[in-house]
Amino acid sequence: MQYVECAIISFEEKQKESKLSFQEFLKSQADKMSHPISSLSFSDPRQMSHKMYLIFPHSCLDTFIDGVVQNMHELSFSEFSLADTKGVSRLENLKTALIRIGAQPDLDDYNMPIYKYYRLLRNKLSHDVLNVRDVEIENAYKNVIKHKQEIDERFKNPRALNEVGIIDFSDYILCTANIKNICDKLIISIESIIDWKNYTIRKEYCKEVKRIKGLNELRQLRYIKNYIASRFSKYPPADACNYILSNTLSYIDTI
Secondary structure, eight states, X not given: OHHHHHHHHHHHHHHHHHTOOHHHHHHHHHHHTTOOOSOOOOSSHHHHHHHHHTHHHHHHHHHHHHHHHHHHHHTXXXXXXXXXXXXXXXXXXXXXXXXXXXXXXXXXXXXXXXXHHHHHHHHHHHOGGGOOOHHHHHHHHHHHHTTHHXXXXXXXXXXXXXXXXXXXXXXXXXXXXXXXXHHHHHHHHHHTTOOGGGOOOOTTTOXXXXXXXXXXXXXXXXXXXXXXXXXHSSOOOHHHHHHHXXXXXXXHTTO
């Protein structure tokens, strides 16, 4: 996204030098590339591009949530699922589902207000069917801005959140950093409730699981540690590896 932002800035500088309007310059460049534009009009091209940036971190968040649900099933939380609550985001439903199984996500007071504000701006741009009203955005902004000092101290990004509904690249950075911050905290809360001693490496997640039987015990334990590290970016506790190995060997005998 930084690359795209730099490209747009360069485009704008050339447009100013040309003395043409944005639409005229855009059409002239499109014609040079044999990609003619018959009619394209933006009332505020820069604001439109900045708001479009918000689509990407939210798309990545959806992928993250899907991955968490899959991983929770693999980690023996077989009944783990997200509610489909009208008007509630998947992220909020994920947080609720984690609390329900004993996790305690330690989010800061500003995390969810920031997320909700930028999500509304994203929805207004990309989901007309949701009919996001300006008053909703204004109320969400008020909930965020009362934490402005804390937000600036945490994210070191004072240019963000300067005006309701008006954003620049700093807002994209804050939106992305906040989503990552929330995801990190959710993962930390999950780590505390994993019972590695009940974990089994299964064929549906590791096609070569049967290879373990052909290794000596030392290499089996190393395989267990490295597999879990590659799968979850975290090594299991040393005392749990023997249990995982025993569970997995018993499982292999059944397949």
